[in-house]
Amino acid sequence: xxxxxxxxxxxxxxxxxxxxxxxxxxxxxxxxxxxxxxxxxxxxxxxxxxxxxxxxxxxxxxxxxxxxxxxxxxxxxxxxxxxxxxxxxxxxxxxxxxxxxxxxxxxxxxxxxxxxxxxxxxxxxxxxxxxxxxxxxxxxxxxxxxxxxxxxxxxxxxxxxxxxxxxxxxxxxxxxxxxxxxxxxxxxxxxxxxxxxxxxxxxxxxxxxxxxxxxxxxxxxxxxxxxxxxxxxxxxxxxxxxxxxxxxxxxxxxxxxxxxxxxxxxxxxxxxxxxxxxxxxxxxxxxxxxxxxxxxxxxxxxxxxxxxxxxxxxxxxxxxxxxxxxxxxxxxxxxxxxxxxxxxxxxxxxxxxxxxxxxxxxxxxxxxxxxxxxxxxxxxxxxxxxxxxxxx
Amino acid sequence: xxxxxxxxxxxxxxxxxxxxxxxxxxxxxxxxxxxxxxxxxxxxxxxxxxxxxxxxxxxxxxxxxxxxxxxxxxxxxxxxxxxxxxxxxxxxxxxxxxxxxxxxxxxxxxxxxxxxxxxxxxxxxxxxxxxxxxxxxxxxxxxxxxxxxxxxxxxxxxxxxxxxxxxxxxxxxxxxxxxxxxxxxxxxxxxxxxxxxxxxxxxxxxxxxxxxxxxxxxxxxxxxxxxxxxxxxxxxxxxxxxxxxxxxxxxxxxxxxxxxxxxxxxxxxxxxxxxxxxxxxxxxxxxxxxxxxxxxxxxxxxxxxxxxxxxxxxxxxxxxxxxxxxxxxxxxxxxxxxxxxxxxxxxxxxxxxxxxxxxxxxxxxxxxxxxxxxxxxxxxxxxxxxxxxxxxxxxxxxxxxxxxxxxxxxxxxxxxxxxxxxxxxxxxxxxxxxxxxxxxxxxxxxxxxxxxxxxxxxxxxxxxxxxxxxxxxxxxxxxxxxxxxxxxxxxxxxxxxxxxxxxxxxxxxxxxxxxxxxxxxxxxxxxxxxxxxxxxxxxxxxxxxxxxxxxxxxxxxxxxxxxxxxxxxxxxxxxxxxxxxxxxxxxx
Numbered sequence: 001x002x003x004x005x006x007x008x009x010x011x012x013x014x015x016x017x018x019x020x021x022x023x024x025x026x027x028x029x030x031x032x033x034x035x036x037x038x039x040x041x042x043x044x045x046x047x048x049x050x051x052x053x054x055x056x057x058x059x060x061x062x063x064x065x066x067x068x069x070x071x072x073x074x075x076x077x078x079x080x081x082x083x084x085x086x087x088x089x090x091x092x093x094x095x096x097x098x099x100x101x102x103x104x105x106x107x108x109x110x111x112x113x114x115x116x117x118x119x120x121x122x123x124x125x126x127x128x129x130x131x132x133x134x135x136x137x138x139x140x141x142x143x144x145x146x147x148x149x150x151x152x153x154x155x156x157x158x159x160x161x162x163x164x165x166x167x168x169x170x171x172x173x174x175x176x177x178x179x180x181x182x183x184x185x186x187x188x189x190x191x192x193x194x195x196x197x198x199x200x201x202x203x204x205x206x207x208x209x210x211x212x213x214x215x216x217x218x219x220x221x222x223x224x225x226x227x228x229x230x231x232x233x234x235x236x237x238x239x240x241x242x243x244x245x246x247x248x249x250x251x252x253x254x255x256x257x258x259x260x261x262x263x264x265x266x267x268x269x270x271x272x273x274x275x276x277x278x279x280x281x282x283x284x285x286x287x288x289x290x291x292x293x294x295x296x297x298x299x300x301x302x303x304x305x306x307x308x309x310x311x312x313x314x315x316x317x318x319x320x321x322x323x324x325x326x327x328x329x330x331x332x333x334x335x336x337x338x339x340x341x342x343x344x345x346x347x348x349x350x351x352x353x354x355x356x357x358x359x360x361x362x363x364x365x366x367x368x369x370x371x372x373x374x375x376x377x378x379x380x381x382x383x384x385x386x387x388x389x390x391x392x
Numbered sequence: 393x394x395x396x397x398x399x400x401x402x403x404x405x406x407x408x409x410x411x412x413x414x415x416x417x418x419x420x421x422x423x424x425x426x427x428x429x430x431x432x433x434x435x436x437x438x439x440x441x442x443x444x445x446x447x448x449x450x451x452x453x454x455x456x457x458x459x460x461x462x463x464x465x466x467x468x469x470x471x472x473x474x475x476x477x478x479x480x481x482x483x484x485x486x487x488x489x490x491x492x493x494x495x496x497x498x499x500x501x502x503x504x505x506x507x508x509x510x511x512x513x514x515x516x517x518x519x520x521x522x523x524x525x526x527x528x529x530x531x532x533x534x535x536x537x538x539x540x541x542x543x544x545x546x547x548x549x550x551x552x553x554x555x556x557x558x559x560x561x562x563x564x565x566x567x568x569x570x571x572x573x574x575x576x577x578x579x580x581x582x583x584x585x586x587x588x589x590x591x592x593x594x595x596x597x598x599x600x601x602x603x604x605x606x607x608x609x610x611x612x613x614x615x616x617x618x619x620x621x622x623x624x625x626x627x628x629x630x631x632x633x634x635x636x637x638x639x640x641x642x643x644x645x646x647x648x649x650x651x652x653x654x655x656x657x658x659x660x661x662x663x664x665x666x667x668x669x670x671x672x673x674x675x676x677x678x679x680x681x682x683x684x685x686x687x688x689x690x691x692x693x694x695x696x697x698x699x700x701x702x703x704x705x706x707x708x709x710x711x712x713x714x715x716x717x718x719x720x721x722x723x724x725x726x727x728x729x730x731x732x733x734x735x736x737x738x739x740x741x742x743x744x745x746x747x748x749x750x751x752x753x754x755x756x757x758x759x760x761x762x763x764x765x766x767x768x769x770x771x772x773x774x775x776x777x778x779x780x781x782x783x784x785x786x787x788x789x790x791x792x793x794x795x796x797x798x799x800x801x802x803x804x805x806x807x808x809x810x811x812x813x814x815x816x817x818x819x820x821x822x823x824x825x826x827x828x829x830x831x832x833x834x835x836x837x838x839x840x841x842x843x844x845x846x847x848x849x850x851x852x853x854x855x856x857x858x859x860x861x862x863x864x865x866x867x868x869x870x871x872x873x874x875x876x877x878x879x880x881x882x883x884x885x886x887x888x889x890x891x892x893x894x895x896x897x898x899x900x901x902x903x904x905x906x907x908x909x910x911x912x913x914x915x916x917x918x919x920x921x922x923x924x925x926x927x928x929x930x931x932x933x934x935x936x937x938x939x940x941x942x943x944x945x946x947x948x949x950x951x952x953x954x955x956x957x958x959x960x961x962x963x964x965x966x967x968x969x970x971x972x973x974x975x976x977x978x979x980x
Binding site: 046047048049053160161164165167168177179180239241242243244245248280281282285297299300303304307308310311316317318319320321322323324325327 | 426451453472473474475476477574576577580582869879882883884885886887889890893894896899900901903934935936939940941942943945946947
C-alpha cells in the first residue's frame with residue numbers, strides 16, 4: 001500500500017472508535033450506532049480489504065461444535081436473517097442454501113450422526129441423509145459415499161458486499177467510516193490508564209472506547225494499547241472456477257472431516273474440500289488451513305490438494321476450469337474461540353477479533369455483544385467464554 | 393473442408409480458427425451472455441477476452457479464436473455458461489501423447505514474439521539450453537502472426553523474423569500451443585503441456601489490445617484493432633465489408649491498410665491523438681520519428697489511393713445495431729480530450745476495429761513479484777534495466793511487457809537480455825562490444841520515441857464522459873458503469889480492488905484482461921485521484937495465469953508434453969536440457 005496523504009480526521013471526540021473495516025468491525029459499528037453511540041470506523045486499508053475480502057462468506061451452523069461457538073453461531077444466524085430483511089437479502093447475496101455434510105465411511109457417518117444429535121440439543125435442525133438420498137440433494141455428487149447430514153439453516157452471504165452494506169447502514173445510523181486511515185497509537189491516560197482516544201496519521205481522535213476489530217492484525221492493535229493478544233494468522237486458499245450453469249452445485253457441500261480440520265491445532269497443512277456455488281455461477285473450493293505466518297508462497301501443493309478433494313466430491317468438476325484463487329489469513333486463537341468484550345487490563349479497550357474462519361458467520365452476534373458491553377445493556381448471550389482475560 | 397455449427401455446415405481453409413471460419417460464413421455471434429442473454433462473438437481475436445466461447449465436440453467454453461478448425465468438428469452455440477462435460481472426457485487442452493513429463497533447462501523463455509524469439513536465439517547461440525514456450529501454433533507472436541506457408545507478403549520486417557525463426561528451429565526446444573498457467577519461484581513453469589524447470593527466466597509475454605468501454609462496444613461486429621488484424625493475418629478473413637477503424641496509435645494504420653489490401657472498404661480512420669504533437673517532443677524523438685516516416689507515408693498513400701478519410705482528434709462515442717453492428721457514431725475531441733458538443737456523425741458499417749494501444753500481459757511477472765511502474769502510456773509495465781533484468785534475481789523481461797514500443801525495440805531488448813543471460817553464465821555473448829553498444833543506443837532511442845508516441849496517442853481524457861449508466865464496463869460479468877459508481881459512492885470503495893470486490897468487474901473469465909485498465913482508471917477517477925500502480929495491479933495480477941481445469945490442477949501430472957511438429961524429438965537437446973524426473977517434485 002502506497003503511503004497516501006491522509007486527510008485530517010475530524011477532531012470531534014466520539015463515543016467509540018472501531019479499528020477495522022472488515023465484517024466484524026462493520027457489525028460492531030452497526031450495532032453500536034443503532035444503540036445510539038457516536039461511532040467512527042478507521043482502517044488502514046480499504047473496506048473489506050483483509051480477510052473479509054478473501055473468503056467464501058460462510059454463515060455455518062453445521063460445522064460448529066456444541067458449546068459457546070455454536071451458541072454464538074445460532075445467535076448470529078438469527079441476526080443475519082434479520083439484517084437480510086433490513087438491508088435486502090438480494091443486495092448482499094444472503095442465501096439460505098443449506099449445508100450438506102457427507103461421510104465417505106460408515107465410521108465417519110457415525111461420528112457425523114453423533115455430532116448432529118448433540119447439535120440438535122441446541123435447537124439445530126439437522127436431517128440425516130442415507131447414501132441413496134444424497135443424489136436428491138446434489139445430483140452431481142460422487143457415488144460410493146456412506147451418507148450425510150443436511151443442515152437447512154446454513155447460510156451464505158457475499159462477504160465484501162455484506163461488509164459494505166453493514167457499514168452503509170451504520171452510516172445511516174450516524175456512524176462515520178474512514179478507510180485509508182491507520183491507527184498508529186492508542187491514547188491512554190484517563191483514570192486507571194483508561195483509553196481516551198487513538199492517534200492516526202490524520203491526527204488524534206478522542207474516544208471513550210476503542211473496539212479492536214482488526215482481525216488477523218488485532219495483536220498489533222492490542223500492542224498499541226500496551227497489551228498482548230495471541231491472535232495469529234492461519235492461511236487459507238479458495239479456488240474459484242469459471243461460471244457453471246445454475247444447479248451444478250446446489251448447497252454448501254463438505255466432507256465430515258472438515259470439522260476436525262478446523263479444530264486441529266496442527267501448524268502444518270490441513271485441508272478438506274468445501275464446495276459451493278455462488279450467485280455469480282462460480283464454484284468456490286476451500287478450505288485449507290496452515291500456520292505459516294503471512295507468507296503467500298508455496299501455494300501450488302495446497303491448491304492441488306484442494307482440487308483433488310473437490311473432484312473426489314464432485315467428479316464433474318474435473319473438466320471445469322479454475323480462473324483464480326484467493327489467499328487469506330484467518331485470525332486464529334489457540335482455543336478456536338473469538339475474543340469479544342472488554343479487556344480487563346485496559347479500561348475502555350474492547351476486543352472483537354480472533355474469529356478464525358468464521359468471522360462472517362459470527363459477526364452480528366459479536367457486534368451485538370460489543371454494543372451491549374459498550375452501553376451496559378444486558379447481553380443476549382453469556383459473554384464469559386469469549387472474554388479477553390482468558391489468555392492472561 | 394467443413395465442420396458443423398448448430399447443424400449447419402461451415403466451410404474452412406486449413407489453418408483457420410473456428411472463430412475465423414464462422415466469421416467468414418457470416419456468423420457474428422455464437423454465444424449469449426449469462427445475465428443479459430446478449431449475443432457475443434469475436435472480440436479480441438487472440439484468446440484474451442473469452443467472448444468467443446463455444447462448445448466444441450462436447451467441450452464447453454472453448455475459445456473459438458484459438459481452436460483450429462478440423463474436419464467433422466461439431467461446434468455448438470452456448471447460452472450462458474456451458475454445462476460441464478461429462479467426467480472422464482479429459483481436459484480440453486490439446487495434449488498429444490508420447491512426450492516427456494517435463495524439462496529442466498538453463499533458460500525458459502515465455503513468449504515467441506519478437507522479444508522472446510530474439511532472447512531465445514541469442515541465449516542459445518551462446519550455448520545455453522533454452523526452452524521456448526508459446527500459446528500459438530506458430531512462432532511470431534502477434535506482430536508476426538501468420539498462416540502456414542506464409543511467405544511474408546504484407547508483413548513488416550519479415551526477414552528479421554525468418555532469421556530468428558531459423559535460429560530458434562536450429563537451437564531451441566520450442567513448446568507450441570503451450571499456456572503457462574502457474575509459475576513457481578526458482579523456477580517452475582506449469583503449462584498445459586508439461587512442467588519446465590529453469591534456472592533463469594525471460595518473460596516476453598507481450599501485450600494485448602487496450603480497450604475502453606463505450607455504449608454498444610459489446611455488439612458483435614465491434615472488435616479490437618488487434619482482433620481484426622489477427623483474423624486477417626492468422627486466418628485470412630476480413631472482419632467486415634464496410635469497416636471503421638478507430639482509437640489511438642500508429643497501429644491503426646497497418647490495420648486499415650491490411651483491410652484495404654484484402655478488399656474491405658474502410659469507411660474512415662478515426663485517431664484520437666494529433667500526430668502534430670510529435671513536434672513538441674524534441675530532437676531525439678524527432679530523429680526516431682524520421683526513421684518511421686517512410687512507413688507512415690506508405691500507409692498514408694494506401695489510404696489516399698482508396699480515398700479513405702483519416703481524421704485526427706476524433707473518437708468513437710457509440711456503436712449501434714440490432715443483434716450486430718450497423719452504425720458507429722464518431723465525434724471530435726478538443727485539446728483537453730473532451731468530446732466537442734454537436735460534432736458527432738454516424739457512419740454505416742458492419743465492423744468497427746477499435747484499439748487504444750496495448751497493455752502488457754503481467755500474469756507471470758506479478759506472480760513472481762517483479763517490480764512494476766506506471767509506464768508512459770498509463771499501463772502497468774515491468775521495471776527492467778537495459779539488460780532486461782527485473783527486480784527479481786534471474787528473471788528477465790523484454791519487449792512490450794516492459795512498456796509497449798514496437799517490434800524493433802522488442803527484438804533489440806530480446807537480444808540484450810539474451811546477451812546478459814550468456815554473461816550471467818560467464819559465457820561470451822554471441823556478438824561483440826560494437827553490436828552491444830549499438831543495441832543499447834538503439835534501445836534508448838526507441839524507448840524515447842515510444843514515450844513520445846504514447847504522449848501523442850493517449851486516450852482522450854474525457855472518455856468516461858461517454859459512458860451511460862447501463863454501458864457495460866466488464867463484458868464477462870456484465871457490470872454496468874452504474875454499479876462501478878455505486879461501489880464508490882454508496883459502498884465506500886476507495887480503490888480499484890474494492891470496486892472489483894463490490895461490483896465484480898474483472899471477476900469473470902478474462903480476469904480483467906479486457907476491462908482492467910479502464911476500470912482501474914474509472915475507480916480512481918470516481919475516488920477523485922489519479923490512477924495508481926495499486927489500482928492497475930488489482931486487475932493485472934492473476935495468480936492462475938490461464939484457466940486450468942481442476943482435473944489438471946489435481947493431477948498436475950497433466951504432463952503430456954509439447955504439441956505438434958515442434959515436439960522435442962525434432963529439436964536440438966543440449967547438455968543443459970534434461971527430462972525431469974517424474975513426477976515433478978512437489979515442495980511439500
